[in-house]
Amino acid sequence: MSSVAQKKGFGAWLWDWMTTVDHKKIGILYFLGGAFFFVLGGIEAMMIRIQLLNPESTLISAGLFNQLITMHGTTMIFLAAMPILFGFMNAIMPLQIGARDVAFPFINSLGFWMFMFGGIFLNISWLAGGAPDAGWTSYTSLAITSPGHGVDFYSIGLQLAGAGTLMSGINFLVTIINMRAPGMTYMRMPLFTWTTFIASAMILFAFPPLTVGLFFLTFDRLFGANFFDHTMGGNTIIWEHIFWIFGHPEVYILILPAFGIFSEIFPTFAKKRLFGYTSMVFATVLIGFLGFMVWAHHMFTVGLGSTANAIFAVATMAIAVPTGVKIFNWLLTIWGGSIKVTTPMLYAIAFIPSFVMGGVTGVMQGAAPLDYQLHDSYFIVAHFHYVIVGGVVLGILAATHYWWPKMFGTMLNEKLGKVTFWFFFIGFHMTFLIQHWLGFWGMPRRVFTYMDGQGWNLANYISTVGAFLMAIGVIVLVINAIMTTVKNEPVANDPWGDGRTLEWATQSPPLYYNFPQTPLVRGLDTVWIEKQEGNKSGFTPAVPLQDIHMPHGSIIPFLMSFGLFIAGFGAMYRLETAWGLPLLIFGLLWTFVAMSVRSVKDDLGYYVPKEEILEDMKREGGQK
Amino acid sequence: MMKGLKKWRLFALLTALTIFLAGCGQQELSTLLPAGEVAKDQFNLLLLSSGIMLLVILVVVLIYVIALLRFRRSKLGEDHIPEQVEGSHTLELVWTVIPILLVLLLAVPTVYYTYKLGDVSAMVAVNEDGDAENLVVDVTAKLYWWEFEYPELGVVTAQELVVPMDERVYFNLIAADVKHSFWIPAVGGKLDNNVENVNKFYLTFEKDSRDLDEGVFFGKCAELCGPSHALMDFKVKTLTRPEFDEWVLAMQATEGATADKDSADMGEAVFANSCISCHAVSGVDDPAYMGVDHAGAVGPNLTTFGDRNRVAGFMDHDEESLKNWITDTQKYKPGNTMPSFDHLSDEELDALTGYLMGLTIEE
Numbered sequence: 001m002s003s004v005a006q007k008k009g010f011g012a013w014l015w016d017w018m019t020t021v022d023h024k025k026i027g028i029l030y031f032l033g034g035a036f037f038f039v040l041g042g043i044e045a046m047m048i049r050i051q052l053l054n055p056e057s058t059l060i061s062a063g064l065f066n067q068l069i070t071m072h073g074t075t076m077i078f079l080a081a082m083p084i085l086f087g088f089m090n091a092i093m094p095l096q097i098g099a100r101d102v103a104f105p106f107i108n109s110l111g112f113w114m115f116m117f118g119g120i121f122l123n124i125s126w127l128a129g130g131a132p133d134a135g136w137t138s139y140t141s142l143a144i145t146s147p148g149h150g151v152d153f154y155s156i157g158l159q160l161a162g163a164g165t166l167m168s169g170i171n172f173l174v175t176i177i178n179m180r181a182p183g184m185t186y187m188r189m190p191l192f193t194w195t196t197f198i199a200s201a202m203i204l205f206a207f208p209p210l211t212v213g214l215f216f217l218t219f220d221r222l223f224g225a226n227f228f229d230h231t232m233g234g235n236t237i238i239w240e241h242i243f244w245i246f247g248h249p250e251v252y253i254l255i256l257p258a259f260g261i262f263s264e265i266f267p268t269f270a271k272k273r274l275f276g277y278t279s280m281v282f283a284t285v286l287i288g289f290l291g292f293m294v295w296a297h298h299m300f301t302v303g304l305g306s307t308a309n310a311i312f313a314v315a316t317m318a319i320a321v322p323t324g325v326k327i328f329n330w331l332l333t334i335w336g337g338s339i340k341v342t343t344p345m346l347y348a349i350a351f352i353p354s355f356v357m358g359g360v361t362g363v364m365q366g367a368a369p370l371d372y373q374l375h376d377s378y379f380i381v382a383h384f385h386y387v388i389v390g391g392v393v394l395g396i397l398a399a400t401h402y403w404w405p406k407m408f409g410t411m412l413n414e415k416l417g418k419v420t421f422w423f424f425f426i427g428f429h430m431t432f433l434i435q436h437w438l439g440f441w442g443m444p445r446r447v448f449t450y451m452d453g454q455g456w457n458l459a460n461y462i463s464t465v466g467a468f469l470m471a472i473g474v475i476v477l478v479i480n481a482i483m484t485t486v487k488n489e490p491v492a493n494d495p496w497g498d499g500r501t502l503e504w505a506t507q508s509p510p511l512y513y514n515f516p517q518t519p520l521v522r523g524l525d526t527v528w529i530e531k532q533e534g535n536k537s538g539f540t541p542a543v544p545l546q547d548i549h550m551p552h553g554s555i556i557p558f559l560m561s562f563g564l565f566i567a568g569f570g571a572m573y574r575l576e577t578a579w580g581l582p583l584l585i586f587g588l589l590w591t592f593v594a595m596s597v598r599s600v601k602d603d604l605g606y607y608v609p610k611e612e613i614l615e616d617m618k619r620e621g622g623q624k
Numbered sequence: 625m626m627k628g629l630k631k632w633r634l635f636a637l638l639t640a641l642t643i644f645l646a647g648c649g650q651q652e653l654s655t656l657l658p659a660g661e662v663a664k665d666q667f668n669l670l671l672l673s674s675g676i677m678l679l680v681i682l683v684v685v686l687i688y689v690i691a692l693l694r695f696r697r698s699k700l701g702e703d704h705i706p707e708q709v710e711g712s713h714t715l716e717l718v719w720t721v722i723p724i725l726l727v728l729l730l731a732v733p734t735v736y737y738t739y740k741l742g743d744v745s746a747m748v749a750v751n752e753d754g755d756a757e758n759l760v761v762d763v764t765a766k767l768y769w770w771e772f773e774y775p776e777l778g779v780v781t782a783q784e785l786v787v788p789m790d791e792r793v794y795f796n797l798i799a800a801d802v803k804h805s806f807w808i809p810a811v812g813g814k815l816d817n818n819v820e821n822v823n824k825f826y827l828t829f830e831k832d833s834r835d836l837d838e839g840v841f842f843g844k845c846a847e848l849c850g851p852s853h854a855l856m857d858f859k860v861k862t863l864t865r866p867e868f869d870e871w872v873l874a875m876q877a878t879e880g881a882t883a884d885k886d887s888a889d890m891g892e893a894v895f896a897n898s899c900i901s902c903h904a905v906s907g908v909d910d911p912a913y914m915g916v917d918h919a920g921a922v923g924p925n926l927t928t929f930g931d932r933n934r935v936a937g938f939m940d941h942d943e944e945s946l947k948n949w950i951t952d953t954q955k956y957k958p959g960n961t962m963p964s965f966d967h968l969s970d971e972e973l974d975a976l977t978g979y980l981m982g983l984t985i986e987e
Contacts (some may be wrong), residue, residue: 062851062958135848141802141819142849230820236803237818270695271704276711301805301816301846303797303823306742310735317727317734321720324680328719329711331687337706340697349692356684360677367730369737370669372813373655376805376846440656441649442809444846447854451938454842455650532705 019553021105022512026112027091028407033116034083040123041075042474044068049431049467052460055452065448066133067150071123073136074154077250078161079119081392085257086115086168088399089196091407093172095503095510096190098181098519100548103174106598107167110557114164117565122157125150135446137247140228140239144220149572155218156568160561162210169203172196181502182542183521187281190501190525191274194281195260198288199253205292206249213242222571237302244295252291255387256284258395259326262348265402266330267525268498269345270337276329277524283322283329290319300371309368316366323359327352342496343417347398350425354394358386361436376446379439385432397424397477405495409509410488416480420473427469434459434466494538500525505539507620513548516613517541548608556598563591651831653809653842659831661792662812665737672733676726741813744824747794759788762796765804765817767849768856768960769924769937773909779875780909782924784932785843785860788868789829797823805847808860814846833862840933851959857937874985875907878927882906891979894972898965899926905983923962930984943977950976 008016020026048068051060060068094102102108125131132154134143143151176197180189189197217239219225226232228239267274274280296304296312330352339345361383365371374380397420404412438459443450450456494504505527506515520542523529527538567587574580648656658664697704749757755776762773763785773780787793797806799817807814812827833840845856863871883896883905895905902923932941936957939945948955950973953962968976 062854066848066851066853133851139803139848141799145802235820237820270706271697272706273708273710275709276716279711279716301814303816303818303821306739309742310738313734313738314731317731320727321723324723325716325720327684328687328715331684331691332709332712332715334695335687335691336709337695338697338700338704339692339695352688353681353685356681360680363727363730364670364673364677367669367673367734369734369741369813370666370673372741372815373663373666373670373809375814376807377809437647437649440654442653442655442807442842442844444807444844444854446848448851449854451857453838454653 015555016553018558019109019555021101021109021551021553023090023094023101023105023108024407024509024512024514026108027087027089029087029112030083030090030115031087031407033112033119034080034085034087037075037079037119038081038084039474039478041072041080042471044072044075046467046471048072049464051448052450053464054461055450055454055457057449060448062448063130063133066135066446067126067131069446070132070135070138070150070154071126074122074132074158075119076388077136077254078158078165079115079122081254081388081396082165083115083119084396085199085254085392086111086165088192088261088396088403089172089257090168092403092503093193093196094175094179095406095506095514096193096501097176097179097184098502098515098521099175099179100514100518101551102171103178104171105551106554106557107171109554110560111164111168111171113557113561114167114564115161117561118157118159118161118164121160121565121568122153125153125157128153137243138217138239139243140217140220140236141230143217143239144228152218152221152572155214155221156572159211159214159218160564160568162207162214164561165203166207166211169200169207172200173204176200181519181521183526187278188521188524188526190260191263191277191280191284192257192260192501195256195263195284198284199256202249202253202256202288202291206246206253209242210246213239213246216242218571222574240299240302241295244298245292248295248298249291251384251387252287254392255395256288258351258392259284261395261399261402262330262351264501265344265348265398266333267500268402268496269340269342269348270334271340271498272333272337273525273528274329275332275335276325279325280329283325286322287319290315290322294319297366297368297371300368301375313366313368313371317363320359320363320366327356327359340498342401343412343414343421344398344402346418346421347394347401350421351391351394351398354386354390354425354428358383358390361386374439376444377439378435378443378445381445382432382435382439385428385435389428389432397421400477402496403503404484405491405508406503407509408485409490409507410484411491411495412484413480416476416483420477420480422473423469423476424473427466427471427473430466430469431463432466434462438463494527498528499538500528502527505530505537511616513550513608513613515539515541516617517545518543545610545613547610548613549605550608551605552603554598554603556594560591560594560598563587563589563594567591650837651810652836652838652840653844655809657810659829659841660811661828661830662741662826663810665741666813669733669737673730676730680723680726741825744794744826746792747824747826758792758794760794760796761785761787762798763806763817764798764800765806765845765849765856766800767802768845768852768957770806770843770856770858771921771924774872775909777872777876778909779872779907780904780921780925781875781907781928782921782926783858783934783937784840784928785858786868786871787829787860787862788865789832789862791865792826792828794824794826797825802849803847804845804849804856806843807846808841808843810841811860816847829860829862831862832864833860838933852957855936855938855957857934859933859937861933871985875927878906878985879908880906881927889975889979890972891975891977891982894968894976895979898968899923899976902962907985926980926983928983928985930981931986943974943981946977946980947973 051057130148130150132150134146134151216227220227226234228234228236294316297316300309365374401412401417441455443456491508520540530538567584570580570584570587651657658667746758751757762775764771771782772785797815797817799819804817805814815823815825840859840861843858843860883892883900885896887893903926905927907927934941935945936949951966953964
């Protein structure tokens with residue numbers, strides 16, 4: 001358990017990553033897993049856009065196209081955006097509050113492996129007779145009649161990944177409530193920690209409905225239940241409600257951490273305290289709260305009645321107010337600051353107009369009667385890509401550049417970073433801006449082709465060209481990441497030079513116990529305060545040097561997730577094969593045994609002796 | 625060189641002109657060229673909301689650009705430490721209250737139009753004789769076609785909705801298999817065809833479809849319903865009220881029409897052998913006829929097939945498309961429920977398409 005880099009065999013290296021409970025390593029696993037699925041979802045997106053390049057194209061069949069759109073949406077939301085954000089939360093949030101690790105390192109690992117196995121399960125569908133094809137929303141009249149096992153892969157795969165998400169959410173909540181360093185009051189927490197906190201609280205309330213809905217769907221399709229079969233007294237509208245009661249908060253679960261990321265980047269590169277910190281916090285809380293009150297605006301055309309539509313319309317518009325507060329606070333943060341345009345700052349600057357565009361089209365669709373026209377047209381496709389790509393993905397790309405040195409100990413190339421940015425940014429607007437008009441011109445979404453002579457050809461062509469620019473940007477980023485990793489030039493604690501929060505007061509990457517001593521927090525932007533007062537390390541210890549208690553790694557989370565993974569296949573093939581039912585039982589038993597071992601075996605962790613920490617500190621001191 | 629430049633200029637000019645003209649889309653299906661009261665209400669709301677939103681964007685971009693130009697580190701120097709401002713209550717109050725006012729400005733017409741467009745109380749209104757005052761159309765969406773039944777008139781048709789102009793037409797929407805959504809972009813917003821309940825709304829048609837390049841408005845399915853969701857199109861013909869009444873009379877006159885297996889017309893005989901079990905050729909909704917209720921038919925009613933604008937909802941209305949369609953339905957509309965009739969001889973096929981194209985009630 002020494003921090004000295006040792007030559008290890010591949011097996012030992014792999015074992016180390018499979019059993020790790022270190023939040024920084026799990027953060028990296030989440031990040032890499034999410035990045036893999038992001039590329040996969042991107043390839044699906046490119047296939048969609050290539051099919052729509054010309055009218056009446058026969059490149060991709062209708063059935064395959066529906067699988068592509070379903071998997072693109074599902075992958076990007078559940079397997080790319082969420083895990084990458086979880087990666088940053090894991091890697092950075094405990095550092096920001098001066099903690100040694102998250103509250104439940106074992107559950108953290110379990111959450112990751114559940115996500116990973118869920119994602120793999122979902123994507124195995126491509127090789128096992130066809131991916132899900134009922135849309136990422138999987139509306140049930142279509143989903144329960146969809147032939148083959150595609151939708152079963154969706155419901156079981158998401159069930160696994162969703163359970164992992166729920167665990168992680170609870171873990172972050174407990175961590176932030178209990179493990180803040182001395183002096184780190186709630187109103188001194190960095191905004192990224194705050195948004196992690198609120199997003200986790202939203203996960204706690206939003207994911208159980210998804211779990212229930214997915215169980216209903218699974219049981220309808222595999223075990224003869226009739227929750228959604230209207231000929232047997234079921235109801236398909238119930239699914240829409242359940243899905244959106246989860247689905248709308250999900251949007252905020254994604255965007256709030258992105259808001260948090262930008263709230264870190266603006267102050268850092270404007271050298272100025274976040275303007276209106278208190279109102280930022282309350283706006284975040286309010287958005288989190290209102291996020292649960294507006295789900296039916298996805299269902300204005302379902303026929304809920306005028307009163308329901310009117311109420312949800314007004315509630316939806318209300319969210320514009322706290323979001324507006326945030327936008328103006330960011331603007332006033334850079335106003336009067338000293339702006340240095342690094343790659344992360346470039347993304348942050350680009351985020352403001354892009355996200356405002358997505359926000360205002362959201363309000364337009366909040367006007368229910370107008371939504372009757374815009375709903376399920378290309379306008380909505382444009383809108384949510386402006387929010388998700390213009391908000392969440394720009395946030396993810398910004399954070400990738402911003403925290404790369406903290407996570408991997410080396411800097412991404414700034415020049416290539418800017419190349420990525422320009423390709424991605426121009427491509428993004430080119431792809432999606434024109435789609436607002438496609439919606440106005442009557443083009444429905446989720447169409448595998450369109451007839452010539454409806455005036456949509458040129459706009460679709462432009463949109464596809466834009467998608468290629470985005471793809472080039474992402475490819476440059478991947479090249480950048482590989483080159484940087486190969487070069488591996490180590491960087492100092494605070495490579496940006498203007499770090500304000502605690503993660504910049506420890507090594508890049510941090511040692512496995514994060515801080516040699518628990519830090520003392522003396523205010524908001526504590527590192528900045530220390531540095532302004534002449535303490536170059538930006539760090540004041542709160543306790544004397546002492547032994548550090550750390551958890552042991554464990555393979556059990558991996559095994560538990562694996563058991564559920566194979567049980568999923570058993571459930572799916574139960575009716576048509578002889579091995580289905582035994583496999584289902586075996587998988588569940590496997591997981592249960594793994595859980596029992598965990599319960600029975602006492603693991604009290606271990607102590608890092610004071611001497612080792614002293615040695616580490618000396619070595620680090622000697623290097624600089 | 626000069627010539628190339630001139631050509632380029634001309635090209636650029638043409639492109640700009642095309643984009644400008646295309647900015648409103650095609651009048652058959654653009655929401656920006658509203659052809660009825662409902663679409664106009666929605667278009668007005670679009671203009672109002674776009675206006676407010678452009679104002680917001682303008683203000684944000686203004687502050688943003690000034691900030692980015694004025695406060696660059698390259699100008700201020702590396703050592704400049706900005707004042708660490710905590711916030712400003714006045715400013716924060718301003719940008720909370722103004723958005724609230726803007727939202728209210730949009731919320732009031734939103735609520736008004738929501739109730740206005742949702743008001744279907746006139747649907748059941750009757751005159752002194754007990755007849756319905758307003759035209760009601762029952763729309764049943766099926767994989768992947770549309771059935772239009774006029775319950776008060778006892779008439780049923782498919783794929784091409786025929787409606788009178790300048791009056792409110794009320795719709796009952798339902799789906800027969802999976803969820804669909806009924807959308808005529810130029811005439812008004814969509815409403816879902818759910819599987820378990822009837823949705824009701826109204827539309828008003830104020831433009832003559834004969835003035836359009838295509839001669840019909842385009843209708844769309846707006847809810848993912850399977851592989852051929854993209855091809856689940858229908859068309860809308862608008863007539864003046866007297867013309868509509870004539871159309872209804874002509875439809876009613878087809879009562880009892882059928883195809884005869886022993887007909888001298890080979891096309892009719894083929895139709896009677898292969899098609900009539902799913903497709904009716906009488907436009908009258910007669911539950912007693914052949915033991916099936918036309919509304920709720922397996923395949924689209926073909927009484928007016930010769931008058932229609934498209935084959936299968938989206939293919940050109942000519943004999944070649946029709947033959948292609950009949951002989952290989954899965955190729956053109958994957959996942960649809962009509963079998964392919966590839967065993968018909970060329971002669972039979974010619975006769976059948978001739979017969980189908982002759983199914984017309986318009987002069």
